[in-house]
Amino acid sequence: MTDQSVIEPSGSKPSKRFSRGNIILYGTLIVVSMYYLLPLYVMIVTSLKGMPEIRLGNVFAPPIEITFEPWVRAWAEACTGINCDGLSRGFWNSVNILIPSVVLSIAIASVNGYALAHWKFKGSETFFTILIIGAFIPYQTMLYPIVILLREIGLMGDLAGLVLVHTVFGMPILTLLFRNYFTSIPEELFKAARVDGAGFWGIYFRIMLPMALPIFVVAIILQVTGIWNDFLFGVIYTKPETYPMTVQLNNIVNSVQGVKEYNVNMAATLLTGLVPLIIYFISGKLFVRGIAAGAVKG
Amino acid sequence: MTTTSQDDARAARRPIRLFRNPMAKIASIPMILTALVVFVGGTAWTVVYSFTDSRLLPRLNFVGLDQYERLWSTRRWLISIENLAIYGICSLILTLLIGFTLAAMLDRKIRGEAVFRSIFLYPFALSFVVTGLAWQWILNPDFGLQEVVRRMGWEGFTFDPLNNPDIVMFGLLIAGLWQGTGLIMCIMLAGLRGIDEDIWKAAKVDGIGTVKTYVRIIIPMMRPVFITALVLIASGIIKLYDLVVAQTNGGPGIASEVPAKYVINYMFRAQNLGQGFAASTMMLVSVIIILVPWAYLEFGGKKRD
Amino acid sequence: MSSVSIRNLDLSFGAVDVLKNLNLEIAEGEFLVLLGSSGCGKSTLLNCIAGLIDVSGGQIHISGRNVTWEEPSDRGIGMVFQSYALYPQMTVEGNLSFGLKNQRMPKDQIAQRVARAAEILQIEPLLKRKPGALSGGQRQRVAIGRALVREADVFLFDEPLSNLDAKLRTDLRVELKALHKQLKNTMIYVTHDQVEAMTLADRIAIMRDGKIQQLDTPSVIYGKPRNKYVADFIGSPSMNFFEGDLSAEAGSCVFEGPDFTLPLTSYEFETPQIGRRKAWLGLRPEHIVTGEAAAAADLSADTIVDIVEPMGSDTLVWVNFGGKPIRVRTDGQSDLEPGDTLRIGLQSARASIFDHQSEDRL
Numbered sequence: 001m002t003d004q005s006v007i008e009p010s011g012s013k014p015s016k017r018f019s020r021g022n023i024i025l026y027g028t029l030i031v032v033s034m035y036y037l038l039p040l041y042v043m044i045v046t047s048l049k050g051m052p053e054i055r056l057g058n059v060f061a062p063p064i065e066i067t068f069e070p071w072v073r074a075w076a077e078a079c080t081g082i083n084c085d086g087l088s089r090g091f092w093n094s095v096n097i098l099i100p101s102v103v104l105s106i107a108i109a110s111v112n113g114y115a116l117a118h119w120k121f122k123g124s125e126t127f128f129t130i131l132i133i134g135a136f137i138p139y140q141t142m143l144y145p146i147v148i149l150l151r152e153i154g155l156m157g158d159l160a161g162l163v164l165v166h167t168v169f170g171m172p173i174l175t176l177l178f179r180n181y182f183t184s185i186p187e188e189l190f191k192a193a194r195v196d197g198a199g200f201w202g203i204y205f206r207i208m209l210p211m212a213l214p215i216f217v218v219a220i221i222l223q224v225t226g227i228w229n230d231f232l233f234g235v236i237y238t239k240p241e242t243y244p245m246t247v248q249l250n251n252i253v254n255s256v257q258g259v260k261e262y263n264v265n266m267a268a269t270l271l272t273g274l275v276p277l278i279i280y281f282i283s284g285k286l287f288v289r290g291i292a293a294g295a296v297k298g
Numbered sequence: 299m300t301t302t303s304q305d306d307a308r309a310a311r312r313p314i315r316l317f318r319n320p321m322a323k324i325a326s327i328p329m330i331l332t333a334l335v336v337f338v339g340g341t342a343w344t345v346v347y348s349f350t351d352s353r354l355l356p357r358l359n360f361v362g363l364d365q366y367e368r369l370w371s372t373r374r375w376l377i378s379i380e381n382l383a384i385y386g387i388c389s390l391i392l393t394l395l396i397g398f399t400l401a402a403m404l405d406r407k408i409r410g411e412a413v414f415r416s417i418f419l420y421p422f423a424l425s426f427v428v429t430g431l432a433w434q435w436i437l438n439p440d441f442g443l444q445e446v447v448r449r450m451g452w453e454g455f456t457f458d459p460l461n462n463p464d465i466v467m468f469g470l471l472i473a474g475l476w477q478g479t480g481l482i483m484c485i486m487l488a489g490l491r492g493i494d495e496d497i498w499k500a501a502k503v504d505g506i507g508t509v510k511t512y513v514r515i516i517i518p519m520m521r522p523v524f525i526t527a528l529v530l531i532a533s534g535i536i537k538l539y540d541l542v543v544a545q546t547n548g549g550p551g552i553a554s555e556v557p558a559k560y561v562i563n564y565m566f567r568a569q570n571l572g573q574g575f576a577a578s579t580m581m582l583v584s585v586i587i588i589l590v591p592w593a594y595l596e597f598g599g600k601k602r603d
Numbered sequence: 604m605s606s607v608s609i610r611n612l613d614l615s616f617g618a619v620d621v622l623k624n625l626n627l628e629i630a631e632g633e634f635l636v637l638l639g640s641s642g643c644g645k646s647t648l649l650n651c652i653a654g655l656i657d658v659s660g661g662q663i664h665i666s667g668r669n670v671t672w673e674e675p676s677d678r679g680i681g682m683v684f685q686s687y688a689l690y691p692q693m694t695v696e697g698n699l700s701f702g703l704k705n706q707r708m709p710k711d712q713i714a715q716r717v718a719r720a721a722e723i724l725q726i727e728p729l730l731k732r733k734p735g736a737l738s739g740g741q742r743q744r745v746a747i748g749r750a751l752v753r754e755a756d757v758f759l760f761d762e763p764l765s766n767l768d769a770k771l772r773t774d775l776r777v778e779l780k781a782l783h784k785q786l787k788n789t790m791i792y793v794t795h796d797q798v799e800a801m802t803l804a805d806r807i808a809i810m811r812d813g814k815i816q817q818l819d820t821p822s823v824i825y826g827k828p829r830n831k832y833v834a835d836f837i838g839s840p841s842m843n844f845f846e847g848d849l850s851a852e853a854g855s856c857v858f859e860g861p862d863f864t865l866p867l868t869s870y871e872f873e874t875p876q877i878g879r880r881k882a883w884l885g886l887r888p889e890h891i892v893t894g895e896a897a898a899a900a901d902l903s904a905d906t907i908v909d910i911v912e913p914m915g916s917d918t919l920v921w922v923n924f925g926g927k928p929i930r931v932r933t934d935g936q937s938d939l940e941p942g943d944t945l946r947i948g949l950q951s952a953r954a955s956i957f958d959h960q961s962e963d964r965l
Binding site for chain 1: 318319321322323325326328329330332333334335336337338339340341343344345347356400403404406408414415416417418419420421423424425426427428429431432433434435436438441442443445446449476480484533536537539540543544547558561562565566571574575577578579581582585589
């Protein structure tokens, strides 16, 4: 026994790299990866081809002659109805919607989460429960009452109205995210700050906020992708001039007028997907954390 | 001594509860308003107005269950429900199956796990509109998959789901799975990682094979993860809207209509608010039917422990 | 005048009563330890004194002022927590001055106080560091410093040494005692560690189920526990108990155990009239004498050694007596082995007798 353990390393033998099981495993993973990569690949190659080349046929073939014209046209010239100023308008609309929505929704939700974690009051848990249940209610049941509310305060069709809608519908998941994070901060720290004479806002800004930076990054990732990708609220609560990028994209691609320019369409689609894709590839693991937290948003 | 204690008593009278820590309450006003006005108020408003004959504008002229009777005798609604059922059942089963299988494969201590995970998950970063448009192009009968296969020699090859009413929902399903399975894989992977390494060692010592260990030991242990995944998939299915609008716009004809689209069409296009309200109330009811048993399992069960 | 006075304090969460009609007077400069097992309400009481938990009824006075509904920072207290609770993003200096800045104290005065606290606690070299770069002992020093700079009348300690390893705990315990001697503040100290309680306290309050079981000096609590719970809780290894009957015969009282009778000739009864009744006899392992001293005791008996646990400084011997194994503490050089015969002696003077039903001391 002892002799053997001297000769052979203890523990299980490292499995051979090319065992039959491993070949099947990696083979399957590679084939599946192709299914996931295919649409991205097709979008890219199509957007770099000219229309004659596309009419020749194979969506999967790489471009013979690379052209960036479809990208330029998608950005600056693509038509929705009579407007032919491209996706750039939708892009800037989306940016104008995105920034205040992200800031406002995170500001409110982080304060909510903080209050729920450390300043519980009678009924606070009830409101929180309603908020969480609200995340599961189909948006369709709340769409029209919100139209009325926005009309009452004069923000229907206005970007500010859409910002409010994003803040409201982002609130359940973000509040949950922040509440869970702030609950994980030791209560003694909060108590120490109270003994030191810090109040509600003092503790929030001086103690909690500096400790919560990672969760703010998660929340920003969650909100940027979520709000950028929104279609439903954009189509309902804005006017054509203020349509966000997703709505404008759909109108460009699915427009029934004129000849279909598939390369321009794919360039436009890629342009719209670019912002969340960039965030996805930069943020890496934090994105996974963000979507795992935001998954209930559905 | 007596006078000071009286002063003390006055100064230290129990404060009114509502005004204790007032800042916390003031700061919670947006949350309270959202919960009460939008979520409770808005939902109740829609349910109440679903019993009226509102058309262009909402009005409180109650007509009982008329809107619901009309709803359930409208072909478009019935098709929507049927479509959602087909899409829902397939999506539920396939997403769980693919998500778990991929997660299990990534959990086999493989090389390049991060690369594969990134590839499977990136579609989730994209919107349904982008997803729908990308797959609309790939499934284009004249230039897409069908044409490519035909040119490779299979002249008779036919796969044109977006123009075939019988299989259009499967065209949507391909795109939906592409977008959503990565998330479920991620959740499943987190669940698998949460399982104690010693379980695997014990199974190995007992001589239980890999597949059998998954089926008999690991999956039952991951019950809460599966339930979470189930709720996520289900609530996503009911909200299915953007994908359909982008990929098929309900076509061909009305072959790929879904309830969420029905609601929005009647509310904002056809100017028949009552129908929209009734349809959205039906959606709410279906969510309740799904969520109540889940909430019972999830929270009712915990109390018993 | 007492420094901290707690009058008829009640606290309940929903239907659960955590503290019940609790009264406690703490003298100025006193070191009071609240001792009890977890869930007895000792930390909750401390939090009530600090104003971190709203009470349901009763009053709390600190330095003659009713502070029942005042903010924690206005009560003239400093508090030290088990997890140190240092603000991680601030330097040590920032941690010490945070409370003073909130009071809008002039900068030079803050600097003066921080410097003085740092000097007392010998943490001057650490002032520019962040808590993450400190060891456990250093962190706890900073936490004490944070209470110190407030120059509060009353210091509250919530299990401050529990997170430290054994050696450091002993060192800091001694330092705390020295600090109290130097500062002469009132200190209220919560712990579940009886060694800390015995060594630090002027008086110990033993708590159970939200009530104070006994409030007295460490030596009285150890020597004359008020009831069986206190007797069992204090002392390690814990007291041996025997069930039996008390009977008074011709002026002298005896305890009739399962198979022995102990004459209580030198036991001081709290209550003069003791009739025949069921009772508990409690004997600490260190109060059972062995060898030659056993012969001079009120009762001596030969016992068989069951288990021997050498602990270095002394040896714990399990012997069979009164129908069950009991603990006897002997000296560290014992060469006893299981099966040996050991003569033990029971002395009534150091015994404790409790009523069988109420478990109160007789």
